[in-house]
Amino acid sequence: MSAPTPSAETQLAFLTKIQRLFAEGDFTATYKFALLVTLADLAVELGADDGAALPLSNRQIAERFIQLYWRHAVPYGTSGNDTASGVLIQNAGTQAAVLTAIAKFRAVSRANTVQQARTEPAYRALLSKVATVVSAQPLNYLQNFGGITDPFLYERAAPGHILLKPGVAYCLRRFYPLVQQLCRVHWVDHIKGNRQNHEILGDAGDLEDFLFSISRQSLTIIGSELLKLDGPKCFYCGLSLQDAEVDHFVPFSLYTRDVAHNFVLAHATCNRSKSDSLAGSQHLEKWLERLTSYSSQLDEIGFAAGVPTSRATAHRVAAWGYGNAQSVGARAWVKPLHYELVDDRHRDLLVSR
Template sequence: MKVVLPPTAEQQLAFLTKLQRLFAEGDFTATYKFALLIALSDLAVEWGADDGSELPLTTRQIAERLVQQYWRHVLPYGTDRIHTMAGVLSQNLGAQAAVLTAIEEFRSTSGSRTLQQARSEAAYGRLLTKVTTVVSAQPLTYLQNFGGTTDPFLYDRPQRGIVVLKPCVAYCFRRFHPLVQQLARNHWVGHIKANRRNHGILGEAGGLEDFLFGISRQSLALIGAGLHKLDGPKCFYCGQGLQEADVDHFVPFALYPRDLAHNFVLAHPQCNRSKSDSLAGKGHLERWLERLATKSAQLGEIGMEAGVAADNKTALRVAAWGYMNAHAAQGKAWIKASAYELIDSGYLTHLAAG
């Protein structure tokens, strides 16, 4: 078997340099390209490997991620916010983005309350087909155009419906995932704020980033109630009883900003604040892995009810990626307030067994 080596430091720097040029010199008339970069980096984390191998993806896989990203965006922004008028934010400098129009049409006739429920409808397949056509014709075709030329440094399209991340690209997306996400989201927010058609909707209100990328309060409340029923009224980390609880991302949202039902736990507010953006210690990880193995179906049901993606295998791959990167960087994991330990190879052994 041919051994595929990870990219050198020089190759990684070249990737970052071109990515920076893409943001600086690319033509962004809509928010599609930002959504596409987020989707590609997420898929690299969830399906890629820490070597220099290519990563084949389907345009339908990518389209489904865009549906997930834009699902809430068809709802009015500005409701109950001071100095604003309610309205759907424009995500294109011309007519409203076709992906939003397709989602809005689907939601107007759908009997499902959440995206997870909608996926079981026959019409959802037709929605995905529409979005796949848009993604293939627009952002996938033009993303790699910048500086007046085309530089296919991210992917090739060898045949209809297939996108292949080039050698070393999946590794770089995995290695620099938080940076790619931050750049794409910051530019996305800036694009919407700069669009004059959104000025009356936005007004002086804050919270745009949370509206675009966060989880709704209703979904969070449903997840909290479901976890309380599933795990009981106790903190996942310290094991003590709960009078008030936070819904915490076990793998921190700052590290991997995508909501997965199997990644949520209930925690004391003080434990949640203390853990903050750290990965959890080995004892916590062992309990989380056991919970993943024994309560996967119930967690999936909570995700379905709350409209949050539910996939225990994806949650496990994301955790393995996070701890592997932290191990390589000699990072430390949170045990309790002011107590940390080095993330050693034992963490990776537990994850491999999980």
């Protein structure tokens, strides 16, 4: 059921509490950052641009925790001679239980990616274990800050479920890039500040990429498979490709979770020119047609590369991104040095597909 959108005052109060949560909260592990990242992602993917509450299950959240921490459960090592290789500690004491559970699963599994892991019978036990940890720890303590409990984000609903309070999904959607950036910066700082990691980290110039970016191996697979699927031509200008670059159609700076259906191949020139902009209506129409025509092939590419796949998610993310852009009068990239206003044309394309 829809509800009125939060007022400007309510949105400001939400941002103030998010700021207080980071400033006054007790972050003994990285779980709270992961929980905020997850809630923001799910608000974008499942919420709406109204003030309605949003129900979520602990298992939905646990799925995202496994995706977030999957790569963290393998050793991190820099190329420096003064560093050691090891799994980064993400708790003030012993290793975080979620990481330990994933590491144990990976040790006895043939799965190299979460997508492969989900096909194995033992994955259900891993998911249940992570859901239990999520329920007992970050869901219980995220909203504790400044010496009090302020349940401004969610409340416990039916067993195994939470309910994002009215207006919260809207605010997470509206301020998604800010929330994600705050979480990532504090997550990196938390790991760097843990003395147990100092021998492993060294200067740690690529720590953020290790924690949050798609791996080079996955990018190589995606680029190779997209070349077979779409042919050697730039998605945007249509000209022949020599050295193709993999581009996020909805910019990564706007939505920071990789989904296979969001990738296209582009010239370096087009990719750099488009940068962090949404694409114009002619590109959006082509991309939406591609979602329909090649959905199963993109699923296969995502599985091979170990990247989440979902045509519906990619579509909802695009609708959210263009909706936000239209509300603030943003402009979309058409070609180098040429932009157009994000307006009803873009909205209508997304509604009709």
